[in-house]
Amino acid sequence: MQNPAITLCMIVKNEARTLPRCLASVRELAGEFVIVDTGSTDSTPQIAAAHNAKLSSTDFSRVDFAAARNHALALATGRWILTLDADEVLDPAGIPLIRELASSAANAGYYFQRSNHGASDKPTQDHVVRLFPNRPDYRYRGRVHETIDDSILAGGGRLIPTAIRIEHEFASTPESRAQRNQWYIGILKEELAENPNDTSRLDFLAAEYHQLGMFDEAVEITERVARLRPLDPGAHLRAGMYHLLFQLNREQARRDFTEVLKLRPNDPEALSFLQVMDQQELVHQQK
DSSP states (O other): OOOOSEEEEEEESSOTTTHHHHHHHTTTTOSEEEEEESOOOSSHHHHHHHTTOEEEEOOOSSOOHHHHHHHHHHHOOSSEEEEOOTTEEEOGGGHHHHHHHHTSOOOEEEEEEEEEEOSSSOOEEEEEEEEEEOOTTOOOBOSSSOBOHHHHHHTTOEEEEEEEEEEEEOOOOHHHHHHHHHHHHHHHHHHHHHOTTOHHHHHHHHHHHHHTTOHHHHHHHHHHHHHHOTTOHHHHHHHHHHHHHTSOOHHHHHHHHHHHHHHSTTOHHHHHHHHHHHHHHHHHHHO
């Protein structure tokens, strides 16, 4: 029997409310469903079985989302991997392009555009790699905020943006989101205790502090990342933005933005921030 072109790989826990809609959105696209359950106590496993999924479970007593995702990848037989979370739905307009991409032999991971809809917040947008070749060296890393991007690049692949969209619906309250932020911070700190210079983990840690409004902590982390990635203009740009907007340290922010321009001349964001700062200082001098 020929291997399917696309395997959908998922990890789930107590997703009975959202899983049917997610699976329905890819029913005509994925020839194989691989679903790894991390401890459901509702009807999630039965729903997965009803969709003829290849269902497996994994020990999640030590939280490790990358390990769970990699367990799913190891069970996949498709030539390409498509990943979704249970509270996500694929926009059907993207199906023809996914089929086209999966018919090629390209060594690339493809970014999808994700719209995140909360209970009351305005939707936010981000980009996530959700389609990539099924290769044994392409594996996720990170116990939380797990990513496969670096693995694809290390394997000689490219990361390519697409217009394929997924809709992400989450109904968490501000209180539950704050609890999750604190939970993730604890795990990220455990990872950093093992590898203090892992800047990808530090980037996520700064984001978690930011979401909790812990801006002094976020500033400290962005400074640390800029020191560890001295040739990365983006790291200096983020440090400058934090110094300016959340710490009101205009002198350090100016140094940060100046460093960005040394590394990336004519960077529009750094130039814009410096221009605004110059205008504000001129107005202040004229008073």
